[in-house]
Amino acid sequence: MPYRPTLEFLLYDWLHVEQLSGRPHFADHSRETFDAVLDTCERIAREKYAPFNRTVDIEEPRFDGEKVILPKATHEAHDAYAASGMLSAAQDYDIGGMQLPYTVEAAANSFFAMASVSIGSGMLTVGNANLLLEHGTELQRKVFALNEFSGRWSGTMALSEPQAGSSLSDVATRAVPDGDDFESDALGPRYRLTGNKMWISAGEHELAENIVHLVLAKIPGPDGRLIPGTKGISLFIVPKWLVEVESPHPGPLPGGEGENGSVPVTVTLGARNDVALAGLNHKLGWRGTTNTLLNFGEGRYPVRGGAGAIGYLVGRPHEGLHCMFHMMNEARIGVGTAAVMLGMAGYEASLDYARNRPQGRPVGPAGKDPSQPQVRIIEHADVKRMLLAQKSLCEGGLALELYCARLVDEQHTGNAQEADDARLLLEVLTPIAKSWPSEWCLEANSLAIQVHGGYGYTRDFPVEQYWRDNRLNMIHEGTHGIQAADLLGRKVLMEGGKGLDLLAQRMQATIARAQHHPSLAEQAHALGEALQQVQAATRAAWSTANPGEALANAVPYMQAFGHAVVAWLWLDVAAAVLVAGQDDPASQGRLYAARYFYRYELPKIGAWLQVAASRDPTCAQMPEAAF
Template identity: 35%
Template sequence: MHSYKAPIRDVRFCMQEVLGFSSHYASLPTGAGVSMDDVDSILEAVGQFAEEVLAPLNRSGDEEGAHFENGKVRSPRGFADAYKQYVDGGWPRLANPEEQGGEAAPYSLKLAMSEFMQAANHSWCMYGLLNDGAIKTLVSFADAQLIERFVPKLVSGEWMGTMCLTEPHCGSDLSQVRTRAEPRGDGSYSISGTKIFISSGEQDFSDNIVHLVLARLPDAAPGTRGISLFAVPKVDDQAARGSANSLRCLSIEHKMGLRASATCVMAFEGARGWLVGEPERGLNAMFVFINKSRLGTAQQAQAHAEGAFQSALAYARERLAGRSPHASSSGGPSALIVHPDIRRMLLTQKAIAEGGRALVLYCAKWVDLADGGDVEQRALAEQRLAVLTPIAKGALSEWASEATDLGIQILGGHGYMKEWGLEQRVRDVRITRIYEGTTGIQGMDLLGRKLLGPQRQALTEFSAEILAFCRQANGAELTAMTARLVAAVKIWLELTELAAERSASDPAFVGAAAVDYLLLAGYVSVGYMFALSAQAASSKLADGTTEEAFYRAKIQTAQFYFDKLLPRIHAHAASIGNGSESLTGMPEASFGLEV
C-alpha cells in the first residue's frame, strides 16, 4: 500500500507563485506578521503530522469503526491520542482570535495545511476540524458573555463544537425544523427535539461539546424565517459542579464510509441553551458555519483526489502489463504508466487534484478578505464567495468521486481490494457530494438563488477578471489555452442569459439545469486556475530554473485539462439548452410499477 506524502511543493507553488499569497498576507491585519518562511514551516510540520500520525490510523480506524455503548462514543484506537498531539502542538489556535487565546494568521493558511490532514485521515478530521466554524459563528453573532464562556476553550481545542441542523423528517429542508426552545425565565432556554447526522455529537476527544442547535421559539413564524440558533453545551458549566445537560446520543449511524467518525442521532430533552444572535435569525447566523463547512468540504474532496492520484501513480509505475505502443514487438511488458488510457486516467486525477487545490486556495483568499479586509473589500469578497463557494463545493465533490473511482480502475482488481486503500477513498469521499448541501442544492443556490437574483454582478466581475487575464497573458503555451478559456466564459455568460429568459416562463427550468450549470461553471473556474498556473510556470521557465521538469509538468497538466476536460462544457451546455420538458413531461405513473 502506498504511503501518503503531503504535496508541500505543489501547495507552495499554488500559494506563492500562482496566487500571490506573499503580497496578499502583507495586506491583511492578520497576515502582516506571517512570512512565506513561516508558511513553509507550518506546512512541513503539519505534513509530517499527517504522514506519520494520521495516515497510519486511516485504514485501522476504518476497519475498527467508532464504538457506541450505553450512550457513549469511543473512537478507534489512536484517534484520541492523535487529537491530543494536535492540541499540544497548538494547531487549533492558529487563525483564531488572539483575544480569545488564538494565534493571528489568515484563515487561508489554516485551510492550506488542512488538506494534508484531510487526505491522510478524513474520519479523524471529522471530530476536530468543525471547531473553526463554531468559533466564527459565535464570535460573529453571540453576545460578549457567551463568547467569553465558550470561545476560548473551543480555540484551545479543550472543548469541541458541532452543528445541529437537520431532523429525521426534514433532511435538507430546514423549513420543517420542529425542535422547540422554551424560555426558562433566567435568560436561558429549554431545548427539546431530535437532530440527526450530527458529526461528533458525542466523542471521547474532549470533556465538553458545544452544540449549535437550530430550534423554534414559541409563536415563531413558519418556515426558515422562524428559526433561531442556540448554544447548548453537553456539560452545563454554569450549573452546580458543572452537571451534565439534558441531552444524549441515541445512536451512531452505520455508514458506507467515514466509519471511524461518529455520526450521531442526538436527543435534546429540555437541555439548557442560550440564544445566539437575534431571535428568528438563526439560519442567517448558522450560514457562517455552513459556508465555512462548504469550502472545507470542497477541500476534503480535493484531498481525496490527491490521495487517490498518489496511490494510482505509484502502482502504475510499478505494475508491468502489456507493451508500450512505441516498443518493439520483441520487447517485454511495460509499466502501466506508458499506456495512453492509463495516462488519461492519471492525468484526469492529477488535473482534478491540482486544479481543485488552486480553486480552494483562490476561494480562501476571498475568505481572508471577507474576514479582515476594509469595508469595500469585505463586501466584494462576500459577493464573490456567494458565487465561488457552491461552485467549489459542488464541482470538486463530483470530480473527486470520479478521481477516486479512476484510481480503482487503474489498479484493476487490486484496486477493488482493501490493500491499496482506494476502495476506502471511494467510500469516504462519497459523502462530500451530500453533506453541507447536495450537488443539486448547490446548483440551485448558484443559479436560482444567486445568479438569477442579487449576485449577478459577482459573476460579471469574476468573468471580467478572467477575460482581463486572458488579454494580457503571453507565451506560446498560453495562446491556445486562453482562446479556449475566453470561449468558455462566453458560453457561461450566454447560458446565464438563457436561464434568465427561460426560467421566467418555465418554473422547472432552474431545477432541470442546475447541476449541469454548476459543473460547467466549475470547469470554467478551474480552467482559469490552470491558465494562471501555466502563466506562472512559463515565466519561471523563461527566467531559467533548476526545476525545469516541475514547471514543464505544470504546463503539460494544464494542456491536458484544456484538451480533454474543459470540452465537457459542451455536453453540459447542450443539456441546459434542452430545457426541462423531458424531465417534467412524463406522468408520475409512467416511471414504473409502484413498490
C-alpha cells in the first residue's frame, strides 16, 4: 500500500482532521484545501527531493574557504519548497500564512522527510521564526521571522558547544553589552558575543540570503563572571549578515511592543557579522544537511570596530532557555516524524523488492520440487514477518506523530480545558514522539536491509542510506538518555502526575471503545494490563523517592512506555478501521499490523519494566575499574 492512503486514513478516518474547519481559525479550510496542500507537497517531494536523495549523500557539503558548496539539487529543492509557501503554512493570514492546521502542515511535510530527509524542509527555520513570533519584539518579528517565513532567510538553533552538549548549563558563550547605548537599538538590546557552537545544522550555506542564528549565551554578572547553570542563559538573534532597517516615516524606528505594528519596514543587508565557519562535521548519514562548528566573535569578520559578533537579546536576560524550549519541543516532534518517514521509505522500498524478487520455494512438500520456478520472497513467512514488522512500527509511529500534531492544534484552538489537556499530554508524549521512532523505525530500516539480502548492504539500493540517516535521530535534539530522564524524572511527575493520569484516561477510553468489537477484545485486555504495569512501575521506580535509584533505568522505562503508547494508538486506529469498514485489503492490513504489534511487540515491555520497577542497581553499582 503506498503511503498516501495510509496518511489520509489516519488524518481523516482516525483523527477527523476535517472537523477542524468547524473552528473559526480554520473556517476557510476543508478537506479539499487540505488535500490540495498534500498534493502539492507530494509532487514537489517526488520531483525535487526523491531523485536527489543519493546525490546529497554522495556530494557532501564542503567548504571552499569562502563558501559552503551544496549540490545544485539542494538549491532547487530549497527554492521549490520556499515557493510553495509551506514555511508559513500554519501562520495567520495577516502575516502571509495559510492558517493551516499544524496537523496538516506536519502531514504535508512528511512527504519531504520520506523523499530526502537531509535535503530538509525548513523545520529549523520555521521553528526559529515561530520562537520569534512568540518571544520577539514587533520589529524582531517583522525583520527576522517574516523573512524566514518567506524563505528569503533561513534559521538555526545554536545551543550546543564542544563542552556543552547534553549539559546546557555549561554553555560558555559570552555576551557583553555593546557600548553604552546598547539598550537603544531598535532591533533589541545589542550585545557582543564570543564563543564556539557545535552541531549547528544548516549553520552555513548559500541557500538563503541571510542566516538567523538563535544563540544561547551568558551575560556576565557585575563581577565579570558567567552565572553558573541554566539560569544564566540568555537568548540572542545573531544574523550572519547585519541588517539595516528603514521605516518610510521619519523619526524613531518602530520597535516597542504593539507600537507602530502596522508600519512596514524595509530591510537591507549590511556588513558581515563575525560568525565564522570553523569546520564541517562529516557524518554517518543525514549528509545533505550541513552540520557546522561556528565561531562567534573570533575576529575573522571584524564588525563596526569592536570585538565579538553582534547579537540582539530576545526576551528577558537569563530567560533564554525557557524561550528556546519552545523551539526544541517542535524540533523533537519534527525529529520523530523524520525517523518515522525514513522507516516508511524503507518499508516501501523493501515491499517493492519483496514483491519482485524470486528466491526460494515454499516451506513443506510444495517447495520440494526444484524444477518448479522460484517464488517471490514476499511469499515466505519470514519475509512477511519483516515487512509486517516495518508496517506496524512505522504506521504506529506515524499515528503517534500525527496524534501529537493534533494535540498542538488543540492547544492552539481548543477550548480552555481541551487546550490545557493537550498541553499536558504533549508534555508527557513529546519524549516518546522523539525517542520511540528513532529507535524502532531505525530497527525497521534494518529489517528493510535484511529483506534485500546482500543487495541491502550495497549502495545500489536506497535502504542502507535510510538506515544510516536514521541513526542520527536517537542523538540529535536530545539523546535517548535525555528524553528518558525528562519522561521519568519530570513529565510523569509534573503537576502531581496529572499528565500520566490524563494519558491513562485516554487509554481507558480507547479500551472501552474497543471492547465493543469482539475481534479487539484480546488487544483491549492486553492494553489494560500494559497500562497497569506502566503505572505500577512508575510508582515503584519512585517509591524510595531517590532520583538516583528511580532514574538508573529510565531508558528501559521509556522503551516500555513508548511501546504501551503505540499499542494504545494501534488499538485506537483498529477501532477506527472497524467503524470505517474492514473488508478492503488496506483495512485488513491495518488490523494485521495492530495484531502484530500486540502479539510481537507489546509483550516486550515486561523485561524493560522489571528493571525499572525493581530499581535494578546492577548498572549504577558497576565499579568503573571493573569495565
